[in-house]
Amino acid sequence: MTRVIHTADTHIGYRQYHAEERRLDFIRAFERVIDDAIDAGVDAVVHAGDLFHDKRPELADLQGTVAALARLRRADIPFLGIVGNHERKRETQWLDLFEDLGLATRLGEQPTVIGDFAFYGLDYVTPSYRDQFQLTFTPTTEATTAILVAHGIIKGFPHGDWELDSMLEASPVSFDAVLLGDYHEHEIKYIDDTVYTYSGSTERVSATETVERGYNLVDVGDTVSITHRAVPDTRRFVFTEIDLVEAEGTEHVKTRLQEYDLEDAVVIVTLQGAGEPVSPADIETHALDRGALVARVRDQREIDDDDEASIAVSFADPDRAVRQQLEQERLSDAVMQIDGIVRDMTIADSNVRDRVHERIKALLEDDPTALDVPDEPVDDARDTEPGEPVSVDASDEDTQASEAPDDQDDPADGTTEESPLRNVAGQASMEDYL
Template sequence: MTRVIHTGDTHIGYQQYHSPDRRQDFLDAFDAVVDDAVDDDVDAVVHAGDLFHDRRPELPDLMGTISVLRRLDDAGIPFLAVVGNHESTRGGQWLDLFERLGLATRLGREPVVVGDTAFYGLDHVPVSRRDELEYAFEPHDADYATLVAHGLFEPFAHADWDTETVLEESDVAFDAMLLGDNHKPDRATVTDTPVTYSGSTERASASEREGRGYNLVRFDEDAGGGDDRVEIRRRAIDTREFVFVSVELGEGEGESRVREQVRQHDLGDAVVLVEVTGEGDPVTPAAIEEFATDEGALIARVTDRRTVETDDEVDVSFADPEDAVRERIEGMGLSAAALDIDETVRSESVADTNVRETVKSAVEDRLDDLDAFVAADDGESNEGGPDDGDEGETDADSEPTTDGQVSMEDYL
C-alpha cells in the first residue's frame, strides 16, 4: 500500500490584490499541506505543477519554499513534482534546483518508485506541440503506476488535452492520473482509470468560491472496495476567509443598501468581494471598499455589473487590473524579448528612473539569441516528460507563454 498527498497550483509568490498578506497566504497554504503530510506520515507529497506563480519568484518566496521543503525532507517524505505553465523557464527549472539540493524529485519518463507505486511525470506542454508527443515511458516493476501531469485535460472544464489519447498511447498502464492546472478540485474516470484534480491550495481568483484543500490518494488492492485499486479522498485546509456579497439594488436603492448588506457579514481579516446588480442608484466602489476595510476586512473589492450598458455581458471589476493586463499581454503572442521588456516596465521592483537602462541591458543581453525576438508561437523546449520527437524534450509553457524565460543561472 502507498499513501500520498496529491496537491498542486500552490502559486507561491502571488501577491493577489497587491497585498503582502495575500502573498504570505499562498506560502502558508503550502505549509499547511506539508504539516498534514508530516502529521499523517504519508509516503510522499506529489505536486502537479505551478508550485510558483511566476517564473521569477523573489528571494523571500524561494527561501520560504526551501524552508517548507526542508521540513518535509527532515521527516523523510519525498517531494515529487512536475513543472507547470506559470513557473516554467526557458532554461533550468526551479524544481531542478530543489532536486540538486536534495529536496525534490522532478518526475519524467523514468519511474520513481515510492512504496509499491511507480510515479511518472508530464510537464505542461502547449497545445501547438502536443501532436508531436510520443507518450513513451520507461517500464517499471511496481504494483501500481500513476502519471502526474499539468494541463487542462478532458472531461473537465476548459479542456484542451485528450486524456484518452494519453492513456491509450502511453506504453505504461496507469492506475491513476494526478493532475494540476485546473483550480477546481474534481475527478472522473477515463478508460477505467481514475483522473483527478486536487485544485489550488489558495483562492487565486474570485471564481474559486469552494473551500481549498488537497487529495489523499491510497494505492491498495482493497483501497476502494471491489475491484478498485485507488482511493481518492478530499481533505480541506484552513485558508484566508473570502466573503462574497451579492447585492441586487431596487429602484431608489443605492450605497446605503450595499453597506447594509456588507455589514451583515463577519469581515474580520477577510477578503470581501461585493457584486452589485439591479436597477438602483449609482454607487461609488471606492466608498464601499473603504467602508468594508473600516469594518475589519483585509481587502475589499467591488464589481458593479451595471456600469456598462451593452448587449454583451461585460464584467467591470476593480479586483485586480494588473491581472487583466497580464492576461491580455499573454494572449498577444509576443516574442520572449518583448515579454521581458513588458515585465521590466511593469515590475514594482524596478525604479522608474532605472527602467530605460534595465530595458536596454535586457535587449543587449539577448542580441546573441535571435530566437528571443521571434513570436511566442514558435516555442522553446525544456527537459522533462515524454518524448516529443526532439531528444526527449517537451516544450515550455503556452499560458502564460514561457519562451525566452531566463534560466536560474541568469536569475542568480
C-alpha cells in the same frame, strides 16, 4: 498500503491585490499542506505543477519553500514534482535546484517507485507542441500501480482541450491514475480504467475560486482511491451578492454589509439588479474601515445610461464598459470568439496566448477568410469615435503587470514570434480587477 498527498497550483509568490498579506497567504497554504503531510505520515507529497506563481519568485518565497521542503525531508517524506506553465523557465527549473539540494525529485519518463506506486511525470506542454512529442515512459515491475503526474486541462473537464487520454493509449505504461494540476477546482473523472483528478489550488488565485481549497489524499488497496481534504485556515473570502432595487445605492450596500464579519477577509461585493449608481471606492473604504484586508466591488447591473456623450466606466465594472463598446463595433464572429477567450476569467493569463493561437488556427483551417474585416460600411449610429479608448485604467494597482512576461514566451517551443495578437493576449484579464 501506500498513501500520498497530491497537491498542485500553490502559486507561491502571488501578491494578489498587491497585498503583502496575500503573498504570505500562498506560502502559508503550502506550509499547511506540508504540516498535514507530516502529521499524517504520508509516503510522499506529489506536486502537479505551478508551485510558484511565476518563474522569478522572490528570495523570501524561495526561502520559505526550501524551509518547508527541508521539514518534509527531515520527516523522511519525499517531495515529487513536475513543472507547471506559471513557473516554467527556459532550461533548468527551480525543481532541478531543489533536486540538487536533495529536497525534491523531478518526475519524468523513468519511474520513481514509492511503495506500491510507480510515479511518472510530464511537465506542462504548450498546446502547439502537444501532438508532436512521443510518450516514452519506461515500464517497471517494482510497483503495482502506475501514476502519471501532469499539468494541463484535459478534454472532458471545464475548458479542457488536451487529449491526453488518447495520447496515453500509445504509452508503454498503462496508468491507473493521473494526478493533475492547472485546473484550480477539485475534480475526479474516470476515463476508461484510469482515474483523472485535479486537487485544485491551495489558496484562491482568483475570486472565481469560491469553494473551499484543498488537496487530495491518494491511496491504493484494490483500486486507487482519492479523498479531498481542505487546506486548514486559508484566507477567509466574504462573497456578498447584493440585489439592489430602485432608489437603493451606496448607503444600502453599506447597510447590507453589516450582516457580514469582514475582519481580515478579502471582501468581494457583487451588485445585481437595478438601483442608483454606487461609488465602489466608498464601499471599498467602508469595508477596509471595518477591518477587511482587501475589498472589491463588482457592479454587474445593467443600468440604462442615456448619456451618450461619455462612456461611464466605473472602475469596479470594466466588463460592462467593454461589453457596451463591443456591441457597437462591427466585429467578425472570429474576433468575438478571440475576445471571449481573452476576457474569460476562468482561463489563466498564462494560458490565454496558447488558447488564442489554437482558436485562430482552427478558424483559419475552417475558413481562410475567417479573420478578414467584414466589408459592410461602419454603422454611423455608433456613439463613440472609432478607436476611442474605453477609459479603463489599465495601470491600476490591480492590473498584474508582473503576469505579462508569462504570456510573452514559450520556452518549450523556443519561438517567440511576434503576433499582432500578442498585446491583446498579454493584457491582464478582468479577474485581475477583482
